[in-house]
Amino acid sequence: MDQVSWLKRRKPGIKDAKRREMPDGLWRKCEGCGEIIYHKELERNLWTCNKCGYHFRISADQYRDILTDPGTFVELLTAIESKDPLGFVDSKSYTERISSAKKKTGRKSAVMTGSARVDGHLTMLAILDFRFLGGSMGSAMGEKIARLTRMAIEERIPLVTLSSSGGARMQEGILSLMQMAKTSAMLAKLHEERLPHIAIQVHPTTGGVTASFASLGDVIVAEPGALIGFAGPRVIQQTIKQELPDGFQRSEFLLEHGMIDMIVHRKELKGALAKLLDFFSDDDRDSAEDALGQARKQGL
Numbered sequence: 001m002d003q004v005s006w007l008k009r010r011k012p013g014i015k016d017a018k019r020r021e022m023p024d025g026l027w028r029k030c031e032g033c034g035e036i037i038y039h040k041e042l043e044r045n046l047w048t049c050n051k052c053g054y055h056f057r058i059s060a061d062q063y064r065d066i067l068t069d070p071g072t073f074v075e076l077l078t079a080i081e082s083k084d085p086l087g088f089v090d091s092k093s094y095t096e097r098i099s100s101a102k103k104k105t106g107r108k109s110a111v112m113t114g115s116a117r118v119d120g121h122l123t124m125l126a127i128l129d130f131r132f133l134g135g136s137m138g139s140a141m142g143e144k145i146a147r148l149t150r151m152a153i154e155e156r157i158p159l160v161t162l163s164s165s166g167g168a169r170m171q172e173g174i175l176s177l178m179q180m181a182k183t184s185a186m187l188a189k190l191h192e193e194r195l196p197h198i199a200i201q202v203h204p205t206t207g208g209v210t211a212s213f214a215s216l217g218d219v220i221v222a223e224p225g226a227l228i229g230f231a232g233p234r235v236i237q238q239t240i241k242q243e244l245p246d247g248f249q250r251s252e253f254l255l256e257h258g259m260i261d262m263i264v265h266r267k268e269l270k271g272a273l274a275k276l277l278d279f280f281s282d283d284d285r286d287s288a289e290d291a292l293g294q295a296r297k298q299g300l
């Protein structure tokens with residue numbers, strides 16, 4: 001630095017540059033193995049630990065970016081929002097809880113719904129946002145999932161759901177429980193129409209969401225180490241009065257016991273999804289039907 005510029009800096013009225021601060025979140029500690037990981041590296045690994053494979057919790061937007069072809073996601077049903085039909089108050093009013101969740105996430109309900117392409121395959125896609133009141137299912141989520149499923153039927157497009165949820169939204173009482181029946185009934189129609197639903201479960205998927213649409217996939221895919229269950233382990237332990245086995249309610253345990261179909265690392269999730277969509281695509285189905293028709297004609 002030459003003398004003139006040094007003098008200039010010392011002139012009154014000219015502020016010194018702000019002290020350099022360490023940016024927040026430059027390093028993250030892995031909750032799996034305790035390793036300190038550089039943020040950029042974590043981002044490159046899609047928020048999974050290189051050392052132990054731990055999957056960090058990420059937002060609905062991040063999942064959208066990971067799973068879909070760039071620029072193809074079109075958000076739908078954005079007008080449907082969480083409301084407080086019962087005027088419910090616990091330690092805080094439900095209206096207040098909704099408005100702070102809206103502010104925090106920038107969305108109007110705990111699920112993002114839309115259409116997108118996955119490796120070229122057009123799909124209807126619903127991604128739950130755990131940051132919005134624990135991804136819990138109230139009337140808005142139920143309605144959005146049901147309507148998206150109906151759109152999938154009308155347009156004859158496969159449905160993909162990605163769940164992370166604490167379960168039903170207790171502040172909406174019975175109305176939230178009714179969403180389990182509503183989403184399940186619409187998915188039964190999707191099934192009758194012979195359209196696929198691929199359900200992805202990530203950490204944690206619990207309660208009424210597990211007990212409805214999240215478990216109604218033609219194929220159920222989970223991320224490694226995800227907690228998936230209906231009631232929590234403590235409640236179960238108290239009820240059955242037995243020690244629970246190691247790894248109980250984790251995706252690996254569930255795969256072993258036939259509750260889910262596959263465990264896929266987040267880095268391979270899009271590829272696996274594309275492969276499944278390819279497998280279920282109309283072309284394959286048509287050619288399979290043609291082959292069957294031909295075989296019948298030939299009296300085989």
Ligand SMILES: [Zn+2]
Pocket residue numbers: 030031032033034035049050051052053054
């Ligand atoms: Zn780790």
